[in-house]
Amino acid sequence: MYRLYFSPGAASFAVHWTLIEIGAPFELEHVDFQTRAQKSAEYLGINPLGQVPTLIVDGQPCTETAALLMLLAERHAEAGLAPVPGSSDRPEYLELMVYLANALMPAFRAWFYPQDFGTPERAAAIKENARARIEAAFDHLDARLSDGRGYFLGDEFSTVDILATMLARWSRNMPKPAERWPGLERYLKRMKQRACLREVHADEGLDDWIDLAEVG
Ligand SMILES: N[C@@H](CCC(=O)N[C@@H](CS)C(=O)NCC(=O)O)C(=O)O
Incomplete structure (x- = not known):
């Protein structure tokens, strides 16, 4: 347990x-x-x-x-939430997990907690810098989806999709949320129908990103 x-x-x-x-x-x-x-x-x-x-x-x-x-x-x-070690998808899996954790998550931390990164007078500049980093990461992720693939690794759902979708959700109240990128918009529309994602929203009492009443 x-x-x-x-x-x-x-x-x-x-x-x-x-x-x-x-x-x-x-x-x-x-x-x-x-x-x-x-x-x-x-x-x-x-x-x-x-x-x-x-x-x-x-x-x-x-x-x-x-x-x-x-x-x-x-x-x-x-x-089956990750390609097995030695498989052809494994390098891309590791690359994307580390990219999301290393490049995108810290930028969100700076966006939500600017006080941890400098004095109050610097908060606006810290947030602006964080926003630029987040948007650059969304450019990068959007490009990865440009061939119309269903998941980041192609046909197979993985923890990359879980982490990427959560981070996209965090942008929902930002000036340019993830859905403004066409590849991400298409991808997220599909992810929002995933039963387990909807279950987490319901369990955590969240109703501000997906409509739990809406049937896909
Ligand atoms: N590097 C950590 C970051 C976790 C993190 O930033 N958690 C935030 C919520 S999203 C938190 O606990 N914030 C409360 C605080 O810092 O006081 C991870 O990847 O798990």
């Missing part, structure tokens, strides 16, 4: 979604950002960075969203 420390719509969303895709038993522990529970002594004992997600795996706290997705794909290979 896994235990996921989560906050609705936060980076834990991707881990929650992955757990549903693989059908593994798990329990959820809400970390209340309103009361800054992520910085409580109790939570810092589990995750010294004071962030979500934390996933308890065999009694051990594990962190870092992309690493958790890859770990779950490895532990539940039968779910």
Whole structure:
């Protein structure tokens, strides 16, 4: 039984979604950002960075969203959420997972938490820089989809799609959300119909990106 420390719509969303895709038993522990529970002594004992997600795996706290997705794909290979080591899709899989974690996620962190990156007077400049980095990453991701492929790796759904879709969701209130890129728009329209994505939205009480009442 896994235990996921989560906050609705936060980076834990991707881990929650992955757990549903693989059908593994798990329990959820809400970390209340309103009361800054992520910085409580109790939570810092589990995750010294004071962030979500934390996933308890065999009694051990594990962190870092992309690493958790890859770990779950490895532990539940039968779910087919990652190309197997040595396969022809594996290099592109690793490249995209690291790209999303390395280039896009930190830019979102700067967009949402500019105070962690400089003084309050610099917040606007930090956000502008983050926005440019996010939009450049969307250019790159859109180009990867330009051949009309259904998923980032072609015909096979993988944790790349989970991470990329969560990050695209985070742009929904930005000046240029991911849906403004034609390849991403087409891709996301399809992803939004995926049953497990809709289940995470329902479980986390989220209703501001997909219409749960709408049937695809
Ligand atoms: N590098 C971490 C970043 C996680 C992260 O930024 N989590 C945010 C929510 S999306 C968080 O916990 N924010 C609360 C805080 O920093 O106080 C990962 O990939 O899991």
